[in-house]
Amino acid sequence: MTRTAYVNGQYLPLEQAAVSVMDRGFLFADGIYEVSAVLGGRLVDNAGHLARLARSLAEIGISNPHPIEEWVRIETELVSRNGLDEGLVYMQVTRGAAERDFSFPKDAVPTVVAFTQAKTIRANPLAETGAKVVTVPDIRWQRRDIKSVALLAQVLAKQAAAEAGAAEAFMVEDGAITEGSSSTAFIVTREGTIVTRPLSNALLPGITRRAVIALAAEFGLTLEERLFSVEELHGAAEAFYTSASAFVMPVVSVDGETLGEGRPGPVARRLRELYFTFAEARD
Structure with missing residues (x-):
């Protein structure tokens, strides 16, 4: 057709x-x-x-x-x-x-x-295996809260990920993760706290991000909005990213190193299930 x-x-x-x-x-x-x-x-x-x-x-x-x-x-x-x-x-x-x-x-x-x-969203095989990510310098302009069509920095980040055999790139500024090249970045600490960067001009106000934060609160999951470092990412129990195309995507490897147990973690899997329920219930 x-x-x-x-x-x-x-x-x-x-x-x-x-x-x-x-x-x-x-x-x-x-x-x-x-x-x-x-x-x-x-x-x-x-x-x-x-x-x-x-x-x-x-x-x-x-x-x-x-x-x-x-x-x-x-x-x-x-x-x-x-x-x-x-x-x-x-x-x-x-x-x-x-x-x-x-x-x-x-x-x-x-x-x-x-x-x-x-695009295959529900049965995306990447959600079963978990995604690999790499970290790259954030070289973008200062108004990342605007969803601009000027995406060259994101294109280069995504290409760096592809060349490393990864699905996504997490961008880094002053030692902290800003966001993914086309997603919002989250970690889950060893204590079970979900962490994502607070909104500012430094990152896009993700719509899926907003829904996931609301779902975490609704179902009693602890979440903090704060900066987190590359070191915290590498040492996290879990990580995942969110976007309109990925929904909630578990991360199993960062910069070639296994993250957590090397498979999609329980928090990411739970939030992915909750988001699908949310998505199917609303326009």
Whole structure:
């Protein structure tokens, strides 16, 4: 079946979907993006993703081209047209097309693109074996709380992970883990406390992160929001990362060294189960 994409109000076959070479997203990475998961044909925790989309747009001065209800309609239509049962909906908004100049163009209309990607989420074999991660320097800009399309540092981090035979890279600044290249990083201490870095401009406010923190509180798991070091990561009983595409992913190796018992730990496995229950119960 031919995939359908959404471009500026039109649903088009993917091979016909295109934007101007003068689009500022292409020329300057002047735009933001958002990703929502789809499970059983239904959007997962979508309100949070659309709220973050609106926040990111406001932070860089782009008017939100659609009210929330219209975004939901676009997403739902793409899921339907593409027959997507499990995977992702990707949305991107740029400042639009204009003559190349660094300052904001006065009359540009935002460019809106969206498409779906099929992806195995529930039966992801990586969740059974556990993921390997590597640590890399965090070389990004200072507003990581904005979900910018400027992802070169993350691309390089993810490539470093791939070359090391790992699934994810945890980024390091001043000796502490900031976040994964496309995820939020967590550890579980030897005492059983879940630890993740507190929100700030240094990291993205993960929507799955937020849900996992709420689930931990609901089910009586101890969680602290604080910085944790590379050394703490290596010495942790468990580690895992969260994202819209991975949900909750256990970590079994860091920088080539076995973590904990070398298999998905009980806390990560429990939170993954709880998150699936949460995801299946909500739009």
